[in-house]
Amino acid sequence: MPDLADQKRFDPAEAEPRIMASWVDSGLFHAPAQGSAVDNYSIAIPPPNITGALHMGHALNGSIQDVLIRYKRMSGIPTEWILGTDHAGIATQAKVEERLVEEGSSREAIGRDAFVERVWQWREQFGGTIIEQFGRLGASCDYERERFTLDDDYERAVRQVFCDLYEDGCIYRDQYLVNWDPGSQSAISDLEVEEREVTDTLFEIAYPLADGSGEIVVATVRPETMLGDSAVAVNPADQRYSELIGKRVKLPLTERELEIIADDYVKPDFGSGALKITPAHDPNDFEIGRRHGLEELTVIGEDGRMTELAGRFAGLKAAEAQQQVVAALREQGLLRGEQPYLHSVPFSHRSGERIEPLISLQWFMNMEQLAPPAIEAVNDGRVSIHPPSQAKRYTDWLEQIRPWCISRQLWWGHRLPVWYRGDETWVGMEEPQGTGWVREEDVLDTWFSSALWPFATLGWPDKTAELQAFYPTNVLSTARDILFLWVARMVMMGLRFTGDVPFSDVYVHPVIQAPDGRRMSKSLGTGIDPLTEIDEHGADAVRFGLLAMASTQDVRYSRERVEQGQALATKLFNASRFVLLNVSGEVALEPAVGEGSPIEDRWIVSRLQQVAEQTAQQIEQFEFSKAAFGLYDFVYGELCDWYLELVKGREFDAALSATACYVLRSTLAIAHPFIPFVTEELWASVPGAEGLLIGAPYPIAQPSLVDREAEQRIADLIGAVTAVRSWRSGANVKPGAQLGARIDSAALAADAPLVARLARLDLGAFGGELTDTIVVAGGAIEITAGDAIDVDAQQRERTQRRAALEQEIARAEGKLGNQSFVAKAPPELVAGEQQKLDRLREQLAALSG
RNA sequence: GGGCGGUUAGCUCAGCUGGUUAGAGCACCUGCUUUACACGCAGGGGGUCGCCGGUUCGAAUCCGGCACCGCCCACCA
Secondary structure: OOOHHHOOOOOHHHHHHHHHHHHHHHOOOOOOOOOOHHHOEEEEOOOOEOOOOOOHHHHHHHHHHHHHHHHHHHOOOOEEEEOEEEOOHHHHHHHHHHHHHHOOOOHHHHOHHHHHHHHHHHHHHHOOHHHHHHHHOOOOOOHHHOEEOOOHHHHHHHHHHHHHHHHHOOEEEEEEEEEEEOOOOEEEOHHHEEEEEEEEEEEEEEEEEOOOOOEEEEEEOOHHHHHHOOEEEEOOOOHHHOOOOOOEEEOOOOOOEEEEEEOOOOOOOOOOOEEEEOOOOOHHHHHHHHHHOOOOOOOEOOOOEEOHHHHHHOOOEHHHHHHHHHHHHHHOOOEEEEEEEEEEEEEEOOOOOEOEEEEEEEEEEOOOOOHHHHHHHHHOOOOEEEOOHHHHHHHHHHHOOOOEEOEEOOOOOOEOOEEEEOOEEEEOOOOOOOOOOEEOOOEEOHHHHHOOHHHHOOOOOOOOHHHHHHOOEEEEEEEHHHHHHHHHHHHHHHHHHHOOOOEEEEEEEOOEEOOOOOOOOOOOOOOOOHHHHHHHHOHHHHHHHHHHHOOOOOEEOOHHHHHHHHHHHHHHHHHHHHHHHHOOOOOOOOOOOOOOOOHHHHHHHHHHHHHHHHHHHHHHOOOHHHHHHHHHHHHHHHHHHHHHHHHOOOOOOHHHHHHHHHHHHHHHHHHOOOOHHHHHHHHOOOOOOOOOHHHOOOOOOOHHHOOHHHHHHHHHHHHHHHHHHHHHHHOOOOOOOOEEEEEEEHHHHOOHHHHHHHHOEEHHHOOOOOOEEEEEOOEEEEEEOOOOOOHHHHHHHHHHHHHHHHHHHHHHHHHHHOHHHHHHOOHHHHHHHHHHHHHHHHHHHHHHO
């Protein structure tokens, strides 16, 4: 490391790569697979997509996990942060397809095998980017055990799970209405759908009764789907239509007749109170259709064009068909109204395209057997979710869980271990014997494989040493949005296949929003790149800033917090310089504190115990923001502002050197999980520090070093020095001026020289006319300032001060004059108020005297 | 439509098992080359704690209502 004497600031750009390399070389990122889960501490990283780039959410979550891992590692527990990436079916396939199109080719043109090969190549080239970016943060993941959700071993685990669940009867194939994403040309699950507000046109269409006795009007935003209608429904209690139930209508533009049926789903007060039923193209209609055994007529195909069943509209795109249908209806005089209509419509989360509900043959997973144990695990505390409000969301969702559509019409992913031959279906680990078997084309939803992450990464289904050592993992830290998508499914799969929960704590971290309160997103242009922030402020600063932002609620990104972190790093750097440039000779390893030690030494050592204790507790309780601020306050407010200042008058003898180095080492160690780089760098220079800080023990608070008396005395000293400084400022005294003074206070007697030095008082020069008296703990400080003060300023200050005191006294008197308060409030509170009043009166008297 | 969370200094946020004069960082004002640090030091100004009621000796904190903002869930054509 560079010479401390020449450098005033920590240089992250120079130091971070060097320090990261030394950590990697130490081997401490990699825990040997020994013992069982109770002997080790492990966290499975939420695997980033191979298409991903490090965003603020990763940076936050990485910082959180690294604090936990580093803290535990330093606490002497072998730690394993399981690292890896997700193959991310839709995203990755889309990315590679884009490239092919740029080359003038396409997925279809090169065929499945060649395409998959291309994706693997792409992954080779770019898939590791995000892992390198995690490294920039200083994340102490196990880079030697990097996993990928499509590795051979992982693939085997997926197949095993699929086959077992199939045998259980949980996995089945069915003709069902699914969310068809025209963008990815695949079905997607309900969780991958998002609602967006859209203005459509609501058309009212008259369906003539078959017997010619009248008509019934229905409303729809998708008139083209009427070609697939198989009934008209009304509410059974609706008087207007009770006569018509069971009658038939002529479906316009076709030769078909539909029955008028009764179903409770229909809201009489909405529109005309009559609803056209199109089971193949609307989720509600699908349900109603199944209830009434209606025909499911698919008139829009997977390609988004009208099918043969659409008659003369066949082959048209749905939007074109809509125009032509409306035109035809208008011509026939059956269009009764059209108006703009704002409503929410499903869109694909991935491709952003509007979902087309379609009936298709898909694979589903019934969750009814898996959900109850996962609810139970949270209810009985085997898994605890922080903050607890998230636990309710989790259980609520699981309690009304619905079948999960697990097949995707993609090429990149885990191909289902299913083979067909004629009417036969084979599900198994290997291809069936015999000829003529054709493998299922579809792959599994990416979340199916992600759900196995905590154990599939460790070698399951084999009983590996890794699985034995690191499963169940300890903590899963994640964003709220994948609580259902991922966390709940991991719990279900973990319980089903390992018999144990996958982790004991789930920490749901807040969302970092853009500074303007919007979501950080690439498409909105609101994203802030963590790597740019690291370049500018250093990884320590970014980590500190993010952790400080991560309290309990969603929060806007605040660059000031990052700058605060940078300031902390600089401050620690300089505080260390001060100590290191002063200590000399052999330095003892233990702090030299005892009865006769200087009070400031006893004090800082005592304070240190409490910061150590508090920080450890806050980390354990996932209170990262409190811990970060607590560290900052200690370093600034106690170590630098007071201890180092108090020490400046002393010679750095053996005792002071030992204590100062002890304090420094402890502070660096306590802060290391938060700001690992600068602390590691400094550690290398502190006498008594051995090896790398990353592997050093985390300080444990020693009750024997807590010193109440020292804390009280220094608190009094700080109060007195602050009071004098404030007085000096009010009296316009030159900062450098030494004022004659006498300290008349039993509480400060022993520490008078310290007070005098920090407050620039000259105890030997007391004499002449008394200028003022400043009330302090245990007494007062009398000042004889001569002509060093600005009398007018002092008078103004005294007047203001007196007014403030009088106001305070009035308040206290009012409170104590209130009989109810005296009678009902706790006695100690009343006594406290009385003491306060006495003190205030004393101050006022001193001011007036 | 239902649920959850938020609304505190100019800005970003703490505080909320009710009880000193409501805090921090940044910004702002005044002063300072004080034996590490101007990414610094010292001192200071700034808030009727979203609004209206209620409970209480006492409410930023508890209860009810309202208004905005955000998120999640949900099948209204």
